[in-house]
Ligand SMILES: Cc1ncc(C[n+]2csc(CCOP(=O)(O)OP(=O)(O)O)c2C)c(N)n1
Ligand SMILES: CC(=O)[C@@H](O)[C@H](O)COP(=O)(O)O
C-alpha cells in the first residue's frame with residue numbers, strides 16, 4: 001500500500017513545515033502503515049494506534065535529540081521510530097537482529113531512555129531533566145505515561161521528587177482508561193473524575209482569567225492563590241492532586257487533535273514550572289477491530305488485516321492449565337485467592353475473575369504491592385497465589401524476601417514466562433528468576449516440564465507451609481515425552497547404565513531429550529535427568545543417578561551466575577565426582593529478541609549444543625583409549 005504523505009513528511013523538520021490538514025493526512029498514513037506492518041510481524045498495535053497524533057504533535061513542537069522523550073513501557077513508540085529514520089526497518093520489527101518493539105538508545109539518539117517495564121518514565125525523566133539543569137543544557141524532557149502505567153508506585157515516587165525548579169519537565173498522561181484490560185483502582189477512578197468534571201476546569205480557568213485581569217495586582221494575587229495550600233484556594237480554584245504537588249495541570253484534552261496537543265505542549269514549555277498534560281485518547285484508534293477489542297490487539301501476533309481475525313489465545317498453554325487448575329481448586333478451597341498485577345489475560349485468570357470476583361485481585365501494575373498484599377492475606381489465613389511474569393517479578397525482590405519468605409508465609413508465586421520469551425527481547429526474558437528465587441531461604445522452587453506436573457504441584461497449594469514458586473514457560477508443552485521413571489523430585493529418561501547424562505529442568509527437558517536421541521544414533525547412550533524441584537535439591541538422590549556417568553552436561557535457559565548448573569557443579573566437585581562436566585547456560589548476558597528456538601542456538605543452549613558437548617568428549621575419550 002502507498003503512503004504518499006508519509007513518503008513526503010517523514011521527520012520533525014518536515015512536520016514543522018507542514019499544514020494542519022497535511023498532518024491529519026500524515027496521521028492517516030501512519031495508521032495504515034502500522035496496521036499493514038504489524039499484521040505481518042505482530043506487535044503492540046492498539047497502544048500505537050492511540051498515540052499517532054500525540055507523537056506527531058511531539059515532533060511538531062520538540063527538537064530531537066536536544067529535547068527528549070521517555071516513553072513509559074515503550075510499547076507505544078512505533079510512530080516515533082517511523083519519524084526518526086527507522087521506517088525502512090519495520091519489516092524486521094521484533095525479529096532477531098531486527099528493529100526492537102521498544103525504545104533503544106543504540107538504535108537512535110532520539111530514543112532518550114530504554115524502557116520495557118512499566119512506570120519508570122517519570123523517574124527517568126526527572127533524572128534527565130535534573131542532569132540538564134546541572135550541566136546547563138537546554139531542552140525539555142517529556143515523560144509519556146499511560147493511565148495503566150500510572151497505577152505503578154514508582155510513578156508516584158517520581159512525582160514526589162519533582163521540584164519547582166524543573167521547568168524543563170513535562171509529563172504527558174495518555175489516558176485511554178485501559179491497561180491491557182480495563183484499568184483498575186481508585187487512581188484510575190480519580191482520572192475519570194478529572195475527565196468527567198470539565199466544568200470544574202472551566203471554573204478554574206475562568207477564575208484564573210478574572211484574577212489575572214485585575215489591574216496591577218492580578219498576576220501577584222494569582223500566584224499567591226496558586227501557591228497557597230489553604231481552604232481559600234480550594235474554594236476558589238478547586239483541588240487537583242497534581243497541582244497540589246506543584247505540577248501545573250493542563251487538561252483534559254483530546255489527544256487526537258494535533259493542533260490542540262501541539263498548542264498545549266507549547267504552553268507547557270513556557271510556563272516556567274513542571275507541567276502535566278492530561279490527554280484523552282482511544283486505544284486502537286482508527287482500526288475498528290482494535291477499537292472494539294483493544295485487549296486482544298494490545299500485543300498481537302500476525303493477523304488478517306482485512307477481517308481482523310487473529311490467533312485465539314484459547315489454545316493450550318501452561319498459563320491456561322494454571323488458570324483452569326486454580327479456578328477448580330478455589331471452587332473447593334475458600335482460602336485460595338488469585339492476584340495479578342494487570343495481567344489477567346496473560347496469566348489466564350479471566351475465568352477465576354468472573355466466577356469468584358471477591359477472591360480475585362487485579363492490583364494494577366504494582367508487583368511490589370502485590371507481593372506484600374499476598375503476604376498480608378497469607379498471614380491472616382488465606383492462601384494467595386500471585387501469578388506474575390518472571391521479568392516483572394524482578395521489581396518485587398525485597399517484598400519477596402522481607403515480607404513473605406522471612407516470615408515463611410504460604411504464598412504461591414506462579415512465575416509465568418519463565419525462560420526465554422522471544423520477540424519482546426531483553427526486557428522481558430525470564431532468565432533471572434532461578435538465580436534470584438533459589439537464593440532466598442524458606443523458598444521452594446519448582447520447574448515443571450508437563451501439564452500433569454503443574455496440576456499436581458498446584459494441588460499441593462492448600463498444604464504448603466511456606467513460600468513456593470512454580471515456574472512455567474510462555475506457550476505450551478512441547479517436545480517429546482519419552483518413558484521415564486520418577487525418583488523423588490526428578491524424572492529420569494533413558495538407560496540406567498548410560499555413560500553420559502544431561503541434567504536440566506522445565507522446558508529444556510525437550511532439548512535434552514532431542515539431544516539424547518541424536519547421540520543414540522552414534523551409539524552414545526545418554527540419560528536425561530529432569531529436575532522438578534530446583535530448590536532445595538535432593539543432591540544425594542541425584543548423585544546416585546549420576547554414579548556411572550563419565551560425562552555430565554548441565555543445561556538451563558537461565559543465567560549461569562547463581563543458576564542451578566553452578567550449584568550442581570559445586571556439589572560435584574565437593575563429592576569428588578570422577579567424570580567431567582560442562583555447563584550450558586546463559587553466560588552473563590542479556591538475551592535479545594527473536595524466536596525462542598533460534599535464540600537457544602544463538603546462545604549455545606540448544607539440543608545441538610548438548611550433542612556437541614557430549615560427542616566431542618566421547619571422541620576425545622576414544623582417542624585417548626587408542
Ligand atoms: C512492570 C511491568 N508490569 C507489567 C507490564 C505489562 N504491561 C505492558 S503494557 C501494560 C499496560 C499499560 O497500560 P497503559 O500504560 O495505560 O498503556 P496503553 O497500552 O493503554 O497505552 C502492561 C500491564 C510491564 N510492561 N511492566
Ligand atoms: C509490553 C508488555 O510488557 C506486554 O504487553 C508484553 O509484551 C506481553 O507479553 P505476552 O505476549 O507474553 O503476554
Ligand SMILES: [Mg+2]
Pocket residue numbers: 146147148174175176177178179
Ligand atoms: Mg492506557
